[in-house]
Amino acid sequence: MNSSRKPNEVLAEFAQQQGVQTTDKEFAKFLDEQDKIAHLRDDFILPSTMHDEAIQLNDIIYLMGHSLGLQPKRTKQLINQSLNSWASKGALSRAKPGEICPTKDEKLALPMSKLVGAFPDEVSIMNTLSVNIHLLMVSFYTPTQTRHKILIEKQAFPSDYYIVQSQIEQRGFKPEDSILQLEPRQNEEISRTADILDVIEKQGDSIALVLLPGIQYYTGQLFDMEVITKAAQAKGCMVGYDLAHAVGNVELKLHDWGVDFACWCNYKYINSGDGAIGGAFMHRKHEKNNRPKFLGWWSHTKSTRFDMTNQLDLAPGINGYRISCPPSHGLSSIEASMEIFDKTNMKEIREKGILLTGYLEHLLLSNHKVSKYIEILTPMDHEQRGCQLTLKLKFPAIDVYKKLMERHVICDVRKPNAIRVGPVPLYTRFIDVYCFVNILQEVLQDFTEADQTLATL
Numbered sequence: 001m002n003s004s005r006k007p008n009e010v011l012a013e014f015a016q017q018q019g020v021q022t023t024d025k026e027f028a029k030f031l032d033e034q035d036k037i038a039h040l041r042d043d044f045i046l047p048s049t050m051h052d053e054a055i056q057l058n059d060i061i062y063l064m065g066h067s068l069g070l071q072p073k074r075t076k077q078l079i080n081q082s083l084n085s086w087a088s089k090g091a092l093s094r095a096k097p098g099e100i101c102p103t104k105d106e107k108l109a110l111p112m113s114k115l116v117g118a119f120p121d122e123v124s125i126m127n128t129l130s131v132n133i134h135l136l137m138v139s140f141y142t143p144t145q146t147r148h149k150i151l152i153e154k155q156a157f158p159s160d161y162y163i164v165q166s167q168i169e170q171r172g173f174k175p176e177d178s179i180l181q182l183e184p185r186q187n188e189e190i191s192r193t194a195d196i197l198d199v200i201e202k203q204g205d206s207i208a209l210v211l212l213p214g215i216q217y218y219t220g221q222l223f224d225m226e227v228i229t230k231a232a233q234a235k236g237c238m239v240g241y242d243l244a245h246a247v248g249n250v251e252l253k254l255h256d257w258g259v260d261f262a263c264w265c266n267y268k269y270i271n272s273g274d275g276a277i278g279g280a281f282m283h284r285k286h287e288k289n290n291r292p293k294f295l296g297w298w299s300h301t302k303s304t305r306f307d308m309t310n311q312l313d314l315a316p317g318i319n320g321y322r323i324s325c326p327p328s329h330g331l332s333s334i335e336a337s338m339e340i341f342d343k344t345n346m347k348e349i350r351e352k353g354i355l356l357t358g359y360l361e362h363l364l365l366s367n368h369k370v371s372k373y374i375e376i377l378t379p380m381d382h383e384q385r386g387c388q389l390t391l392k393l394k395f396p397a398i399d400v401y402k403k404l405m406e407r408h409v410i411c412d413v414r415k416p417n418a419i420r421v422g423p424v425p426l427y428t429r430f431i432d433v434y435c436f437v438n439i440l441q442e443v444l445q446d447f448t449e450a451d452q453t454l455a456t457l
C-alpha cells in the first residue's frame, strides 16, 4: 500500500474486489492471507497465560506492544548462548580471538540504524532511554541568559519532564522560567503542527532545545519531525526526540531530517524485553563536537581503549557518548529482535501498520454499538499516527479494561479515561483486530445493560 493512500480507500477497494463487506469475518481472513509479513508472527512467543490461567494458543489478543513487545523465539536461545559462552570460557567469552574488546554493540548499530534512517556510526546501543536523554542533553542543552528555554509538550511523559526539570536546575536556571510547554488548543487533544511552528517562530530565539516525542505516548500522535526540526533549527534551536513509541513503528529519517539527537527504548516495538538496552542517535554533523559530555572508558576509541593510559582518545560521534561496557546478555536480546527486522524493512512494516490500524479504526467506527461509546483521541489522518489508537470511553475505562482482560484481551488503561490499543504489524493479525472489536462491543453492551452511569466524555 502506498502510505499516501487512505486505509479506508484501500479496504473498500479490496472488499469490493472480493465481493464482501469490510466488516465481514471473511474479509479479516482475506487481509491476513494478503499480508506479506504475516509469517513473522511465527518468530514470536505468543502469550498463553493470563495471570495464572493457561489460555488456548491464539485465544489471547495482544494489543499492548506499545508498552511491551512480545518475546522473539530466538531471544532465549541467544541469551543462553551468551550464558553458556561465559560459563565455558569465562573472560575469554567477551571477545573473539584477535579482538581487543567486545564489539557486539557496534555490530548491532547497523541493523538498528536502518530502523531510524541513520548511518551506523550515528547510532549506538547503550544505557536506557532516560539515561541517554540526560547524556545527550549534557551536550545539547547549553543555556545562556537569553536562550535557556526547553520546549516540551504539556503532556510529556513523566520521565522526560523530570529530565528536563533536573537538567535546567543543574545548569542553575529555574524550571518555571525555562520550561516552555506546548499545549493543544482548548477542547483538543492533539497539538497542531501549525501551532508548534507558531511557538517556535515567536519564541524560538529564547529556546535552547526542542525536545519532543516522535509519537505521543498517550494520544498516539505522530509529530511531523522533519518540519519541526527545520523550523526550530532555522531559529537556532537544538532539536532532540524521544522515539520510545516511534522506533520500529513508523519510518524515520533522522539523518535526512537533520535531527541533532534522538533516543529510544527497545522494549516496545523493538521487542527486546523490559528494561532492554536503549538506543541513541547523534547526527554526523556533530561527529567531532567539543561540547561538554560525560565520559567513561567506553567513550574511548576501541583500538586503544585497553592501553589504559588515561589519555582520552574519544570515539567519534555517538560512540563517544557510551560510558560503560554494555551487558552482553542484553545485547543478545537486541540481536534476536534485529534478526526479525532484518527479514523485512520499515516500509513493509509501516504499510501493514497503516492498514491494520486503519482497519481497527474502520471497524470501531462502523459498529454503532461501539462507536457511540467511544471517542478516538488519536489523529484520524494515518500520516499523523503510528499503530496505536487511544480510545476515550463513556464508561469508566478501568472497568472496561478489566472486562476486556476477562475476555483475554490485553491492552492498557491510562488516566483519566482511556484505553490504548496497539495492533503491532509484526505479530498482530487482522482477525485479532476483528475479534477485539466484537469483544469490545460485548463488553460495552454489558455496561449499557447494567445501566451504568455515563461518565462525561
Ligand SMILES: Cc1ncc(COP(=O)(O)O)c(C=O)c1O
Residues within 6 Å of the ligand: 128, 129, 130, 131, 157, 159, 160, 213, 217, 242, 244, 245, 265, 275, 278
Ligand atoms: C515516551 C517515553 N519516554 C521515556 C520512557 C522511559 O524509558 P526508560 O525507563 O527506558 O528510561 C518511556 C517508558 O515507557 C516512554 O514511554
